[in-house]
Amino acid sequence: MDAFANRPNDLASFWMPYTANRSFKAHPRLCVSAKGMYYTAGDGRLILDGTAGLWCVNAGHGDPRIVGAIQKQAAALDYAPNFQFGHPLAFSLANRLTELFPSALKHAFFTNSGSEAVDSALKIALAYHVANGEEERTLLVGRQRGYHGSGFGGTAVGGIERNKAQFGAAVHPVDHLRHTHLPENAFSKGAPDHGGPELADDLERLVELHGASSIAAVIVEPIAGSTGVLVPPKGYLHRLRTICDKHGILLIFDEVITAFGRLGASSAADYYGIIPDIMTLAKGMTNAAVPMGAVMTSGRIYDTVVESSPAGIELFHGYTYSGHPLACAAALATLDVYREDELFENAGMLAPIWEERLHKLADRPHVVDIRNLGLIGAVELAPREGAPGARGIEAMERAFEAGLMIRVTGDTIALSPPLIISEAEIETLFSTLETVLRTID
Ligand code: PMP
Numbered sequence: 001m002d003a004f005a006n007r008p009n010d011l012a013s014f015w016m017p018y019t020a021n022r023s024f025k026a027h028p029r030l031c032v033s034a035k036g037m038y039y040t041a042g043d044g045r046l047i048l049d050g051t052a053g054l055w056c057v058n059a060g061h062g063d064p065r066i067v068g069a070i071q072k073q074a075a076a077l078d079y080a081p082n083f084q085f086g087h088p089l090a091f092s093l094a095n096r097l098t099e100l101f102p103s104a105l106k107h108a109f110f111t112n113s114g115s116e117a118v119d120s121a122l123k124i125a126l127a128y129h130v131a132n133g134e135e136e137r138t139l140l141v142g143r144q145r146g147y148h149g150s151g152f153g154g155t156a157v158g159g160i161e162r163n164k165a166q167f168g169a170a171v172h173p174v175d176h177l178r179h180t181h182l183p184e185n186a187f188s189k190g191a192p193d194h195g196g197p198e199l200a201d202d203l204e205r206l207v208e209l210h211g212a213s214s215i216a217a218v219i220v221e222p223i224a225g226s227t228g229v230l231v232p233p234k235g236y237l238h239r240l241r242t243i244c245d246k247h248g249i250l251l252i253f254d255e256v257i258t259a260f261g262r263l264g265a266s267s268a269a270d271y272y273g274i275i276p277d278i279m280t281l282a283k284g285m286t287n288a289a290v291p292m293g294a295v296m297t298s299g300r301i302y303d304t305v306v307e308s309s310p311a312g313i314e315l316f317h318g319y320t321y322s323g324h325p326l327a328c329a330a331a332l333a334t335l336d337v338y339r340e341d342e343l344f345e346n347a348g349m350l351a352p353i354w355e356e357r358l359h360k361l362a363d364r365p366h367v368v369d370i371r372n373l374g375l376i377g378a379v380e381l382a383p384r385e386g387a388p389g390a391r392g393i394e395a396m397e398r399a400f401e402a403g404l405m406i407r408v409t410g411d412t413i414a415l416s417p418p419l420i421i422s423e424a425e426i427e428t429l430f431s432t433l434e435t436v437l438r439t440i441d
Helices: 021-026 064-076 088-100 114-131 152-157 196-200 202-210 236-247 268-272 299-307 325-340 343-363 390-401 423-439
Strands: 031-035 038-041 046-049 105-111 139-143 174-177 215-220 250-254 278-281 293-298 367-373 376-381 407-409 412-415
Touching: 046 423, 064 325, 088 105, 088 293, 088 325, 105 114, 105 299, 114 152, 114 215, 114 250, 114 278, 114 293, 114 299, 139 152, 139 202, 152 174, 174 202, 196 202, 196 236, 202 215, 202 236, 215 236, 236 250, 236 268, 293 299, 325 343, 343 367, 343 376, 343 423, 376 390, 390 407, 390 412, 390 423
Parallel strands: 139 174, 139 215, 215 250, 250 278
Antiparallel strands: 031 038, 038 046, 105 293, 278 293, 367 376, 376 412, 407 412
8 A cells, every 4th residue: 555655657547626636646645444533544654534534424434333234235225216216215314314403304305415415405496486486586695605515506606716717607697695704703712703694684685686586595504614614603694594584585504514413413403593494415424434415405395396296207306326225324324323322412512622622722823713613623824925825735734744634725724523533632633733833834
């Protein structure tokens, strides 16, 4: 394995996603196995997983209960279509999800990723309005600095200009709310105090501009993760819900990161006590062991779309692998692990300890902001003059050398460990990060 890691020619063919391919292939960072909180790198070193993979391995790596369920399912039923046929696990999983999330979310549509969940959610929102006799509701509203995956719909409602620049015009009419990060809220612990309702009133302004009857849905991450952990100020999400209700606009929570225990609850909807009309899921759903996503919808949305069609197929949308048996088996086993090991509760219990230790980094070199909620944290570094993002990349590279996997977006370090982390491992994570911050210039 070590020899492989040092033979760049063997790395040439894989066009890596969201990666600086040339620099990676010159200095590869390969993981060859993983167990619990740790990866093993190509050179045999243990690497503490400070990011649960990509915010997804919430139960830690290689849990034998999940591995065993996948193996067993592969031997019993490798595949059956869910178009016009079905298999029991997909129905069981949909039922389990409706038990886990707010009871108003009564139906689950399965996808293979968060991106597919987002594009499916947007299409379902549009289909709902058509079925409801409001075809003119076609405008989708996202938020600046929102990340909703890499599909065409998700890229359009997303608020990352860099993600759009290579691909021409957005395919669907969209508008955006402002992002929720205000300078006066720097170094807030948990939800910031200032500006929540006023920021949410952006939606009222868009209603005035476009007319309520043209807006189909608003999609937000309850906490923007991939653009640097932007926790909305107090009152923001509640006010969005109120404005959506007033104008008949559907509220979509993209919970690809926030669901499955990250905030110490089943979902952000649960954590905040706000019920969206549609919720997207992925990542922690299968503990990332098999790719899977889902869209949860209210009963009203499902009933309206299904009943609008006198006979035959009601929604012309789906994927060959929607509700794949291996993914369903992995998800059901993962939900059991979350419950048996009380991992959501563990995350909730550790959150105050996490917050306190994270904020001790406030006066470390280059740190200009710290943000957190649940078991999520961000450390924003000052950009190096003339080279934005360079300090972040250096932190990521040095952390890997020091035995810690972190995620960077620009010059912001994002942290989201598996929910099995112990207090001692929280200390190791942050003391390693402190050492890393001291070594970068
Ligand atoms: N939505 C959100 C909020 C995400 O964080 C992500 C992935 N980071 C996605 C959608 C896309 O998920 P996937 O990469 O599984 O397509």
